[in-house]
Amino acid sequence: SKEIRLKARPVGMPKDSDFEVASADVLQPGDGEVLVRNIWMSVDPYMRGRMMDRESYVPPFQIGKPLEGGAIGQVVESKSDKLKVGTYVNHMWGWREYATGPAAGFTPVDPSLGPIEAFLGTLGMPGMTAWAGLFKVANLKDGETVFVSAASGAVGSVVCQLAKAHGCYVVGSAGSDEKCKWLEEVAGIDKAINYKTCGDLTKAVADAFPKGIDVYFENVGGKHLEAAINAMRPNGRAALCGMIEQYNDTEPRPGPTNLIQIVGKSLRLQGFIVSNYFQHMGEFFAEMGPLIQSGKMKWEETVEEGIENAPKAFLNLFKGANFGKMLVKIGPD
Numbered sequence: 413s414k415e416i417r418l419k420a421r422p423v424g425m426p427k428d429s430d431f432e433v434a435s436a437d438v439l440q441p442g443d444g445e446v447l448v449r450n451i452w453m454s455v456d457p458y459m460r461g462r463m464m465d466r467e468s469y470v471p472p473f474q475i476g477k478p479l480e481g482g483a484i485g486q487v488v489e490s491k492s493d494k495l496k497v498g499t500y501v502n503h504m505w506g507w508r509e510y511a512t513g514p515a516a517g518f519t520p521v522d523p524s525l526g527p528i529e530a531f532l533g534t535l536g537m538p539g540m541t542a543w544a545g546l547f548k549v550a551n552l553k554d555g556e557t558v559f560v561s562a563a564s565g566a567v568g569s570v571v572c573q574l575a576k577a578h579g580c581y582v583v584g585s586a587g588s589d590e591k592c593k594w595l596e597e598v599a600g601i602d603k604a605i606n607y608k609t610c611g612d613l614t615k616a617v618a619d620a621f622p623k624g625i626d627v628y629f630e631n632v633g634g635k636h637l638e639a640a641i642n643a644m645r646p647n648g649r650a651a652l653c654g655m656i657e658q659y660n661d662t663e664p665r666p667g668p669t670n671l672i673q674i675v676g677k678s679l680r681l682q683g684f685i686v687s688n689y690f691q692h693m694g695e696f697f698a699e700m701g702p703l704i705q706s707g708k709m710k711w712e713e714t715v716e717e718g719i720e721n722a723p724k725a726f727l728n729l730f731k732g733a734n735f736g737k738m739l740v741k742i743g744p745d
């Protein structure tokens with residue numbers, strides 16, 4: 413079977429040559445273990461951080477070893493009474509066609525809730541990130557004003573729609589007219605800003621918020637953060653989820669020039685890591701379940717076929733080539 417290994421630590425924007433497609437033995441499960449055939453795998457922006465050799469909230473990937481990441485597969489052999497053959501599972505051994513490990517490392521997914529790949533997106537980690545950031549970090553209240561960057565992406569699209577479901581005024585930014593049209597017409601937000609063509613982003617954001625921003629959901633960083641701080645209202649909150657603009661930087665870039673406004677407006681900017689909120693998964697499903705079942709929650713997916721294309725899918729995240737959740741289909745359903 414095939415797996416993708418890290419061949420070299422990327423410097424700046426990762427290159428194809430930083431990855432290697434290798435063949436690996438399919439390991440038979442031992443007692444208490446299962447063998448899973450992977451069907452879908454996720455590529456996520458945070459994986460860029462794990463490619464660097466540095467201490468962080470997750471350990472770095474190792475050169476010559478397979479990468480890891482979210483995947484959905486089906487149990488094909490089981491030596492555990494906890495997981496039956498045929499069960500669809502969510503787990504962290506992506507970037508390979510087969511995964512063998514202790515049953516406890518694989519979480520069953522309920523295919524009646526939605527398509528199985530949605531457990532890597534709207535119904536999974538990115539959806540949970542959106543929910544936790546809005547309600548547990550930024551303490552969003554009904555009817556507030558919300559600005560979201562990378563708004564059409566896996567996390568951003570859920571942020572937008574959860575905020576709309578709570579009666580908020582929502583403005584999102586995205587990198588193409590197609591994404592902006594989708595945000596306004598399908599996701600139903602109040603206004604979308606194409607940050608590539610809008611000219612001065614600070615002005616565009618200020619114009620979109622005549623009464624100011626209560627909550628900023630930060631996915632991008634840089635000029636987006638500066639524009640948001642400028643338009644935030646007194647006592648505004650920002651959930652700092654990610655700053656994708658700088659993940660491939662080789663030099664520190666200048667920060668926002670207007671941080672002093674945080675003082676005068678008594679703003680609260682708080683970073684967060686979704687895994688610290690997994691204990692609230694039940695609450696998340698209680699909120700998302702009805703939105704999904706009623707068809708109100710919309711999302712887009714961009715799919716690359718074949719495990720060899722996983723590095724390409726990953727690189728495309730940093731080019732905005734994905735529309736919605738970026739997935740790799742690595743095996744038949």
Ligand code: NDP
Pocket residue numbers: 456457458537538541562563564565566567568585586587588591631632652653654655656657658684685686687729730731732733734735736737738
């Ligand atoms: P997305 O589906 O949003 O894909 C990434 C998108 O980011 C691209 O499609 C692109 O959209 C945008 N982007 C890429 N490069 C730039 C750039 N230089 N400037 C502006 N926009 C850019 O990915 P996710 O939804 O998975 O992740 C969104 C954010 O959430 C990331 O910052 C990620 O690190 C963070 N995250 C944080 C978690 C946490 O626990 N804190 C958990 C999960 C995600 P466009 O075309 O609009 O530019």
